[in-house]
Each structure stands twice: as structure tokens, then as C-alpha cells.
Amino acid sequence: MTVIPESDIAGSQTELELAPGAEPVARxxxxxxxxxxxxxxxxxxxxxxxxxxxxxxxxxxxxxxxxKNETNLLIVPGGPSAHHWFGTNEAGQDMLTQVLYGGQxxxxxxxxxxxxxxxxxxVVGAIAGFFGGWIDQGLSRLTxxxxxxxxLAILGVAIQRLGRSDNAFIFVLAALGWMYIxxxxxxxxxxxxxxxxxxxxxxxxxxxxRIIVRHILPNCIGPIMVNATLAIxxxxxxxxxxxxxxxxxxxxxxxxxxLLNQAEGAxxxxxxxxxxxxxxxxxxxxxxxxxxxxxDLRDAFDPQSHH
Amino acid sequence: xLTYIVRRIFYSVPVLVxxxxxxFWGIRTTYDPTxxxxxxxxxxxxxxxxxxxxxxxxxxxxxxxxxxxSFLHGNLGVSDRTNGDVxxxxxxxxxxxxxxxxFGIGFALVLAIAVGVYSAVKxxxxxxxxxxxxxxxxxxxxxxxxxxxxxxxxVTLPVTWFHLNQPILYSVGLHSTGQSGFNLDYLRHxxxxxxxxxxxxxAVWSRFQRxxxxxxxxxxxxxxxxxxxxxKRKVIFGHAFRNALIPLVTVVALDSAFLVGGLVITEQxxxxxxxxRLFLEALSGGDAPVLLAWFLVVAVFVIVFNLIADLMYSVLxxxxxxx
Numbered sequence: 001m002t003v004i005p006e007s008d009i010a011g012s013q014t015e016l017e018l019a020p021g022a023e024p025v026a027r028x029x030x031x032x033x034x035x036x037x038x039x040x041x042x043x044x045x046x047x048x049x050x051x052x053x054x055x056x057x058x059x060x061x062x063x064x065x066x067x068k069n070e071t072n073l074l075i076v077p078g079g080p081s082a083h084h085w086f087g088t089n090e091a092g093q094d095m096l097t098q099v100l101y102g103g104q105x106x107x108x109x110x111x112x113x114x115x116x117x118x119x120x121x122x123v124v125g126a127i128a129g130f131f132g133g134w135i136d137q138g139l140s141r142l143t144x145x146x147x148x149x150x151x152l153a154i155l156g157v158a159i160q161r162l163g164r165s166d167n168a169f170i171f172v173l174a175a176l177g178w179m180y181i182x183x184x185x186x187x188x189x190x191x192x193x194x195x196x197x198x199x200x201x202x203x204x205x206x207x208x209x210r211i212i213v214r215h216i217l218p219n220c221i222g223p224i225m226v227n228a229t230l231a232i233x234x235x236x237x238x239x240x241x242x243x244x245x246x247x248x249x250x251x252x253x254x255x256x257x258x259l260l261n262q263a264e265g266a267x268x269x270x271x272x273x274x275x276x277x278x279x280x281x282x283x284x285x286x287x288x289x290x291x292x293x294x295x296d297l298r299d300a301f302d303p304q305s306h307h
Numbered sequence: 308x309l310t311y312i313v314r315r316i317f318y319s320v321p322v323l324v325x326x327x328x329x330x331f332w333g334i335r336t337t338y339d340p341t342x343x344x345x346x347x348x349x350x351x352x353x354x355x356x357x358x359x360x361x362x363x364x365x366x367x368x369x370x371x372x373x374x375x376x377s378f379l380h381g382n383l384g385v386s387d388r389t390n391g392d393v394x395x396x397x398x399x400x401x402x403x404x405x406x407x408x409x410f411g412i413g414f415a416l417v418l419a420i421a422v423g424v425y426s427a428v429k430x431x432x433x434x435x436x437x438x439x440x441x442x443x444x445x446x447x448x449x450x451x452x453x454x455x456x457x458x459x460x461x462v463t464l465p466v467t468w469f470h471l472n473q474p475i476l477y478s479v480g481l482h483s484t485g486q487s488g489f490n491l492d493y494l495r496h497x498x499x500x501x502x503x504x505x506x507x508x509x510a511v512w513s514r515f516q517r518x519x520x521x522x523x524x525x526x527x528x529x530x531x532x533x534x535x536x537x538x539k540r541k542v543i544f545g546h547a548f549r550n551a552l553i554p555l556v557t558v559v560a561l562d563s564a565f566l567v568g569g570l571v572i573t574e575q576x577x578x579x580x581x582x583x584r585l586f587l588e589a590l591s592g593g594d595a596p597v598l599l600a601w602f603l604v605v606a607v608f609v610i611v612f613n614l615i616a617d618l619m620y621s622v623l624x625x626x627x628x629x630x
Contacts, residue, residue, distance in 0.1 A: 031431050144322060145325060145326055145329070147561065147564060147609070148322065148323075148326060148564060148606045148609045148610055149326060149330070149564060149602060149606055149609075150564045150565065150567040150571070150605065151564070151565070151568060152568030152571055152572075153567075153568065153571065153586060153601075153602065153605070156571075156586075156587075156590050157333055157334060157337060157590065157598070158333070160590065161333070161336070161337040233447070237449045240449060240451075240452075241449055241450070241451050241572060244451045244572075245451070245571070245572065245575055245587060246591065247587075247590065247591070260451070260452065260455070263455075264455070266459075267455050267456075267458045267459040267463060268459075268462075268463050269463065269467075270459075270463055270464055270467040270468075273459050273463075273464075276455050276456070276459060280452050280455070280456065283449065283452060284444075284447055284448060284452070287447040287448075287449070288443065288444070288447040291443065291446060291447055292443070
């Protein structure tokens, strides 16, 4: 979905200050403080949450209380207890263990997709923006094409075709995701390449590649970082959604999507609610943390911003 | 106006044609309609004969052309799964989906605009922070997870705790058996699917409305109006509000394809037999004719929706003339 730059507000603020004789918006110290405090604390907390999530999920082999997918039919499925913190499911699997191992796959997909789509998107976007021509035309037409079909539907078909594995997910999501980043980078490059310092670089004999790599891309780092973080969230949501719908990963693989898919019946019984709650909690925590981080990066990289 | 509409439709034809070819190629190479013949006796000959009957031995372009021209003639073919007429299946599924879309977009627009305008007018108030916090959670909430949580917390929990005979809001279908039409029963069925479909849209759109309202409120003409002594309420609703709606129209139009994706999830969770369910059934059943028709119908819907959005611009801002 579309994301709103929070800095819009800051932008109009500067405008007010520049206008001669204009009254600046009265804002108490308490309001300013609340605003700053709120933002920075959240970004810091998001960093910590993300870090902890990544460590516990990828360190599941050492941290998880039980071996992966270990089924124990002797235990009665039940809610959280001292022995099973997140309870156990129908197959007698410890949910804490499953959630941690599930996070491995979900987070791996998110991080890998963000990495690959950013790399491809930056390269194509920079070339399209700087040199224009058929690459630029092609990029615009391609993104137009994808605007008229729901992404979920394309993903669904593509995943059936490529086999329902985590690597197929990474490939398909990156293949769709790079276009957004390419468009953002293209827009940035288009405005930066007209600046005087680019002209100066060209006058001193710098090649096109050098101008892009040394002069233009460092100036686009903000939007690139923001979109890379948002790509993590989008990929994690896409994987869990498709898997929940039964179109994605399949057991014996474990992901948050699979756990939520298996817990589908649990929503009609109060005593089994924990089967939805814990994977869902981890999923939302991840997306929230990534979104907050992206938002704060946007502010931090925005020279107009007053935070 | 009319020439504009005609020209826009004319422009969208090549996009639609190319999209239909890509979808056709993708689906034809994914699903083999002769897969179930593989176990039959003398498989190689039977399959070759069937492929010839279906025209699969021709090139992909000519296969697509055959399909596309018959589509233009209103012949969408026959379902691989049910042998039913695809056109009938689509029109049958369209009605529940259109209801969800209609009420969903209406609900989301009203709520998002109200929240956005309030947050902008009372910027940095407690209410603004509250809405900001809620919208962050809304944006981070995957549609399907919201649906599951809504069923658990709104339907299951009260029934168990208060020993109700029937839930306050239903989570299956659009009508109880034997009921039809627009009544209380319908609304009790509609509430949760509509909420699930639109939770992300409300969150994002309200943030957008807030940002654009703030932009407008800080514009010179608004300050002039205030300086002339126009009452605040009149400035907000008479001068600012209408202009602040324009950016939202763009966002809503761009999100129409996303909403169709949400429809797939919502209809699956709430067992509503609309376009979303049809897509999932066709996809898991390998029903290529239905999938092809589905993609084309959805693409047409999104294009029409974007056209309506373009026409809305000129309604909101008389300076923008469509011609």
C-alpha cells in the first residue's frame, strides 16, 4: 500500500518560518518534547525488538526448549503452562519451539526479499533515471501493467508454478518487489541529475557510472533504506497470507503462515485462542517494528525534518 | 467529457491486451489440462489427441488469440473443474463481491476522512496521537490475521463467556439461511467482513487525509480566509475540506487492485462465495479457463475504477477539466 511521508508536516512548518511576517505555529514545549520522545523511543524499541526477534529465531537450535517438529502424542494439547510457555498444538508440538523455527523461515524470506529487490531496484532505477531511453520506458510500462492486477493473485499463480518452497517465495517476491524501489530511485535520480554538482562532476570528466555511484546514489540513500525496510514487512506479510490461504509453504516446513493456517479452526474455540495469538503476535511485532524503523529512517535522512 | 471517457478507454485497451497475454502465458504454462490423462491407458496417444482437440499443439500466441477473440465474443469457455459455463460462474460470484466492495469502500472513505480531518484540525492533540497509534497497528495488521482475531474476539469470545444462543455478529456468509435482502441479519453478517477488508485501507487513507488536510490548512488562502474573519468551522469545511480530498482520490484509485486482493482473503475467512473464493478454488483446482476470465474481469474492474477516480477530480476541483 501507499505510505505517507511524515515529513510533509515538517515541510509546511519550514515554509511558515520562511514566510516574512508569518506567525509560527504556537507549540508548547511539552508538545515538542512529546513528539520527539515518542518517535525516538519507538525507533529504539523497534531496533531492539527486531534484533531480539532475529536472534531468538535464528538461534532457535540453541534457544528453543524442544527439537524442531518434535511430536509428543502423550501430552494433551493445552494452553500456556510453565513447561510449554506458548502451549502445545494438536500434534503435541511445543508452540514456542514452532514459533521460533517458523520465524526463521518467515524472517529469512523477508530479509532476503528486501536485499535482492533493493539491489535490482537500485541498479535498474538508477540506469532508467540517469540514461532514460528504452529502460525508462520499459520500467514505466511494466509498473503500469502490474497496477491493474492484484499482487496477491499474481503471487498465488507464480508460487504454484515455481513450487511452494521458501526459495520460490524469495524469487517471486523479489521479482515483483524490485519495481517499486526502482520507481522510487528513478524519481530521485531524475531530480538529482539536474543539480549543479552533477554538472560540475561531468565537467571535470567523470564517467556516467562514476557519477551514479559516487555522486547520485549516496544522495538517494534515505529513500532506498526506507523502502528496503518496508520491503521486509511486505514480504513477511505476503508469505504468511499466501501460506494461510493454503497456497504457500506446506508442512513439514514451518513458518508463521503455516502455524496460523493450522490454527484456523482455533478461532471458534476460546480455549485454543493461544494457537492464533502467539504466531500472530510475533508476526505483528515484526511488521510494526520494521514500519517504525522505516518511518524513523525517513525522518533521520530528511534534511528538512526538524526532529 | 464523453470524448475523454472514450479516449481513456481506448488507451487502456493495449494495457489490457498485453496483460491478458502475460496472464494467458503464465497460466497455460502452469496448468496442464491433460494432466489427469497421464494415468490412462496408451497415455501418450490419448494426451496428444486431447492436446490437438484443445489446440495446445499450436503456438502460444495463436492459442492466446483464439481465447482472446472468443472472450471478446462473450464466450469465456467451460470450467475444467465443474464443466460449468465460466461466464455464469463469474457473474454469480460478482454479486457478493460487489456488495463487499461497495460497502467496504464507502465505510473506509467515511471513516478515513473523518479521522484524517479530525487529526489534522486537532494536530498533536491526545485524539490525534490515539488515532496515529491505532493506524500504525492497522497498517501493520495483515488482513487475514485481523479477520481471525475479529472472529475470535467478537464472535467466539462473547458467545462462550455470556452463553449466548447466537453471536452478535456472524462470521459465515452474507445471510442466514432463509434470509435475504437488506435487513438487520444482513448487516450483522456484513460488519466483520467489511471491517476485515478495509482495516488497512482505513489506516492508510486516514494518514493520507491527515497529511493533505494539514497541507491545505497551512496554505495562504486559508490564512487569508481566517484573517478576513471567516469562522474557523466555515474555513475548515468550506475552504479546506474539498481541496484536501483531491490527493485521497489518487490513493483510493491506486488501492483498488489491493482491495481485490483483500477480497480473496476476506471471502475465504468468512466463507462468502464471491470472486475471491472463485479465484482460490480455481487456483487450487488448476482451473485455467476460470483463472483467465477472473484476471481479465478484475483488470477491467480496476481500470473502470481508476476512470471513475479521474472523473472525480473534476468534480472536486472545477479547475481540473477533463478533455
